[in-house]
Amino acid sequence: MGRKFNDLTGKKFGKLTVVSLDHKGKTRTYWNCECECGGTRTVANDHLKRGEVTDCGCYRKHIAHWKKHGKSNERIYSIWDLMKRRCFDSNRVEYKNYGGRGITVCPEWLNSQNFIEWAYQNGYSDELTLDRIDNNGDYCPQNCRWVSREEQANNKRNKRFITHKGQTKTITQWAKENGIPYYVLKKRYDKLGWTFERAISEPINLNKSNRKR
Numbered sequence: 001m002g003r004k005f006n007d008l009t010g011k012k013f014g015k016l017t018v019v020s021l022d023h024k025g026k027t028r029t030y031w032n033c034e035c036e037c038g039g040t041r042t043v044a045n046d047h048l049k050r051g052e053v054t055d056c057g058c059y060r061k062h063i064a065h066w067k068k069h070g071k072s073n074e075r076i077y078s079i080w081d082l083m084k085r086r087c088f089d090s091n092r093v094e095y096k097n098y099g100g101r102g103i104t105v106c107p108e109w110l111n112s113q114n115f116i117e118w119a120y121q122n123g124y125s126d127e128l129t130l131d132r133i134d135n136n137g138d139y140c141p142q143n144c145r146w147v148s149r150e151e152q153a154n155n156k157r158n159k160r161f162i163t164h165k166g167q168t169k170t171i172t173q174w175a176k177e178n179g180i181p182y183y184v185l186k187k188r189y190d191k192l193g194w195t196f197e198r199a200i201s202e203p204i205n206l207n208k209s210n211r212k213r
Contacts, residue, residue, distance in 0.1 A: 005029075008045060014054025015121065016041065055121065079130055080115045083139050106140035122146065162189075164196050174200055 008018040008031055016033040023030050028044045035041065039056035047053045086098035087105050109115045118141055119130075128146040130139075137143040161168050171189070175182040178200045188199035 008048065013048040016055060075126060076116050076119055076124060077112060080112050083130065104138050106138055109139060162196060
């Protein structure tokens, strides 16, 4: 009896999506795959299933470029270096918010190449910043992602969330959605003691700059 054929078309393995069958050999089946970066690669089924091949080779090109041109000049290396300093260098000002709170870097990421490989396999680009999903958690693959600067600002642990009409958002988000400058909304709510409903709904009077009535 022949081997049972397992169609992998449409399935995703890492950054690769199987698009079609290439050919069936005596012991292996080979699939044509498309990478998230736009590249293509033909991969054996067992390599896909075991996670031995997860991209078209694109991240290796980034690593080769990093090695060739000197890691100290690369933005991604600077991000890795700063991450470590925040957690281990007690002389840095920001240490108290990271290492001083018990936040550390996982053993895997103490090696810069491991971190850089993860970064390019998980959406890194020069427009994004490294963000911890749980701000009380460590720097590790399970707790980190690449986000815009605005998204990261909204995730800082010192941001206060306000619940209004069943929705919970930061003051920054409420101000943006209601067309009010952040400093005006914060002053109305924190310093003048307005209700939040009034603070976000009352028009701004430039001649009577948020005076308490």
